[in-house]
Amino acid sequence: MAMQAPSREVADLIARCALRDRAAFRALYDRTSAKLFGVVLRILKDRSEAEEAIQEVYVKIWQRADRYVAGDTSPISWLVAVARNHALDILRARRPMADDIDVALEIPDAGPSPERAAADSQERGRIERCLSTLEPDRAEAVRGAYLDGYSYDELAQRYAVPLNTMRTWLRRSLLKLRECLTA
Amino acid sequence: MSTSDDMDGGEGRRNALVAEYVLGLLSPAEHDRVHRLIENDQALRAERDFWVSRFAALNEGYEEVPAPDRLWPGIEARAFGDTRAPVKPGFWESLLLWRSIAAGALAVAVAAIGFNLLQPRPDVSSLTTQLVAALEQEGSNVKFVALYDGTGQVRLTALSGDAVPEKDFELWAIQGGNNPISMGVIPANQRSTVSIAPEVMAGWGEGSVLAITLEPKGGSPSGVPTGPIVAKGAVQQI
Numbered sequence: 001m002a003m004q005a006p007s008r009e010v011a012d013l014i015a016r017c018a019l020r021d022r023a024a025f026r027a028l029y030d031r032t033s034a035k036l037f038g039v040v041l042r043i044l045k046d047r048s049e050a051e052e053a054i055q056e057v058y059v060k061i062w063q064r065a066d067r068y069v070a071g072d073t074s075p076i077s078w079l080v081a082v083a084r085n086h087a088l089d090i091l092r093a094r095r096p097m098a099d100d101i102d103v104a105l106e107i108p109d110a111g112p113s114p115e116r117a118a119a120d121s122q123e124r125g126r127i128e129r130c131l132s133t134l135e136p137d138r139a140e141a142v143r144g145a146y147l148d149g150y151s152y153d154e155l156a157q158r159y160a161v162p163l164n165t166m167r168t169w170l171r172r173s174l175l176k177l178r179e180c181l182t183a
Numbered sequence: 184m185s186t187s188d189d190m191d192g193g194e195g196r197r198n199a200l201v202a203e204y205v206l207g208l209l210s211p212a213e214h215d216r217v218h219r220l221i222e223n224d225q226a227l228r229a230e231r232d233f234w235v236s237r238f239a240a241l242n243e244g245y246e247e248v249p250a251p252d253r254l255w256p257g258i259e260a261r262a263f264g265d266t267r268a269p270v271k272p273g274f275w276e277s278l279l280l281w282r283s284i285a286a287g288a289l290a291v292a293v294a295a296i297g298f299n300l301l302q303p304r305p306d307v308s309s310l311t312t313q314l315v316a317a318l319e320q321e322g323s324n325v326k327f328v329a330l331y332d333g334t335g336q337v338r339l340t341a342l343s344g345d346a347v348p349e350k351d352f353e354l355w356a357i358q359g360g361n362n363p364i365s366m367g368v369i370p371a372n373q374r375s376t377v378s379i380a381p382e383v384m385a386g387w388g389e390g391s392v393l394a395i396t397l398e399p400k401g402g403s404p405s406g407v408p409t410g411p412i413v414a415k416g417a418v419q420q421i
Binding site: 008009011012014015018019020022025026029033034035036037038039041042051054055056058059062063066067069073074075076077080081084085088091092093095125126127128142143145146147149151152170171174175177178181 | 262
């Protein structure tokens with residue numbers, strides 16, 4: 001896969017972190033912390049919480065650097081995923097108990113699986129194209145769920161619809177999105 | 184009030200559920216449950232990876248915000264504090280003992296290199312690079328010297344480090360930003376020879392890194408390192 005030079009450098013720094021190279025860890029931090037701080041700040045929407053979170057995120061990156069598999073995702077996407085998931089974990093812990101009333105009770109047997117994820121660079125633009133096939137407010141809801149980590153409750157309030165309507169919207173939109181992305 | 188009616192049968196519901204999981208829309212209990220299901224199901228993992236990689240294209244929506252400089256010392260203290268903690272009590276030697284061994288080990292390494300240079304070389308090696316790597320890791324007593332004299336094989340000499348019950352040492356080659364490539368399980372406490380596979384040879388040379396991890400008996404089941412690094416070293420020309 002043809003990685004861009006900056007991407008290859010970040011991948012190299014992650015690999016060196018896996019080998020416990022502390023200078024590489026510092027370089028990785030200098031290189032990527034603004035992006036990852038942007039991620040946790042946008043999701044947590046609280047500066048002091050974000051400052052605490054970003055420290056935990058980099059500790060995780062140091063500890064899990066050996067789990068990064070080059071080629072599956074771009075290195076920066078992997079780092080963003082670590083930061084985003086950590087911020088979402090914090091949100092989940094903070095939220096009042098959500099009702100689990102209509103979650104699927106079991107996952108049915110797997111159907112055909114999607115093809116192995118292609119490199120992000122090839123996907124750039126594609127998700128935008130597919131989002132544009134959704135109704136604008138639903139596309140915005142999906143984007144808000146991803147970028148801001150909005151819950152169903154928050155989305156329902158933002159779009160002034162009942163909670164279950166929002167769930168139905170979102171699930172249908174995700175299935176439509178998947179259809180478009182795999183077409 | 185089930186929304187399962189809204190889904191296009193089982194498969195659709197399953198795919199939407201994984202997408203909701205990736206977006207972070209599930210309640211904590213449901214998130215944990217789906218997480219466990221995904222971990223244990225190849226098809227669900229593929230579905231998760233699908234969504235993660237597709238949504239990653241939205242990452243450009245995250246603006247960069249410089250993190251305050253004062254955060255770094257906290258990260259350093261937490262990250263490096265952890266690495267100094269013993270992985271397996273009883274297995275690692277104390278740092279003090281390790282340091283005392285290190286001086287001796289270095290002398291052995293130098294002697295080993297010198298000895299190697301005195302050996303009559305096969306014709307092929309006189310035309311190729313002589314490479315050496317000293318493999319070690321702070322906090323670990325495992326120490327190997329690796330020598331390569333152009334014959335397509337790496338000779339490993341264990342200088343210290345005991346075998347761990349139910350575990351094996353596995354040797355990895357790391358070249359540039361590529362994934363570590365397994366070079367196989369190696370014995371503790373003895374000399375061994377490892378053939379360099381073509382995919383390792385392709386990037387082999389000064390700057391390649393050899394690393395040894397502690398893996399389940401027989402080596403990493405997944406083909407990627409799963410255990411702690413017990414020794415590592417960069418390949419250097421001599």
